Amino acid sequence: MLKHISSESILAMEKQNRVHLVNSLGGFKSVSLVGTTDGEGHTNLAIFSSIFHIGANPPLMGLIFRPTPPERNTYNNILKTGYYTLNHINESIYKQAHQTSARYDKSVSEFEVTGLTPEYKEDFLAPYVSESHVQLGLVFKEKMDIATNDTTLIIGEIVHIYLPEDCIGADGFVCLEKANTVTCSGLDSYHKTVQLDRLSYAKPDKEITSLLSN
């Protein structure tokens, strides 16, 4: 027997409890560090868990930003420069990654305070996180304002991918466990994963089989 929580109960909850609850409800989330620069020598690094796949051709990712104020440095830098990086979080850096969510003054770089290393490659303006094993360089494509709650969706195209060579399979699938990528739930919980299976392409009247050769 499951517990039922109604709309009225959700809206009547103490604010932080509701934030923890609702952030937990979607399930385990994609979580990455977003690296940017203001183009004037100031870098910014921020953890995001509202990252999602929008399409493969062209390769597009979405990112949700909460309303301003407070000032959103990452958001401003993306709109100003047009470039940002997404860097997967692994078991060795998840505490430093979490620390980037503290509200630092704009003059402070989260790279410096967390000890994570900015890395510049291929003349790309935004810094990657050197300690990250899967690094993506994105170009800003589209901004959409979500009227229902004043958040903003930023869409970018992946133009550079960096990842360990032994993580990519012959069919293009990336083994994120080999790359040690972690996932998160709620606002503050971090998890590693154990693969259950890879399943064959589903068709009507055909049994699903495992793609793993054990």
Place this chain on the structure above:
Amino acid sequence: MLKHISSESILAMEKQNRVHLVNSLGGFKSVSLVGTTDGEGHTNLAIFSSIFHIGANPPLMGLIFRPTPPERNTYNNILKTGYYTLNHINESIYKQAHQTSARYDKSVSEFEVTGLTPEYKEDFLAPYVSESHVQLGLVFKEKMDIATNDTTLIIGEIVHIYLPEDCIGADGFVCLEKANTVTCSGLDSYHKTVQLDRLSYAKPDKEITSLLSN
């Protein structure tokens, strides 16, 4: 040394390889079964991994739909009736959940072919998945067309939550591992998780501590 894949290489890839690759790049994803009805006795159940948190007050979730054609039954049902459910996938049902991605004719209900059980509660129009441990009832709020690749973002408000009572902590955090919720990566890989830690709210000049009492 990481392997570099440029924009040109991504766009030049064989289509299915690019789909596998790009779907892997965001990291582990929220994955759920979306339950709908056309209001005329036909139910539909479909697996989605483009689910994300948009806000807690009101509690909003986003869902990305690929372009039509082919016909999108889930999409049509949400727009027609205004109601849908999101049902977490657990270790006991992930193969059935994956099977819902097969292209069945509109007259076929994925509930019937997969053996998953539709459940109706509190006069809510859309069916929940009885075998799911975390079930959400949502009301359609907003539809946004994404110009860059003709996909559509559907935003809904969570108006009912059903979950095991022992999964909710005093602060509202939901232990998804206790609920046996799984995550996915790429198009076809399913994973269970192992919690690394829950971390304290990050502040400048304050060390992060564990919220777990071990």
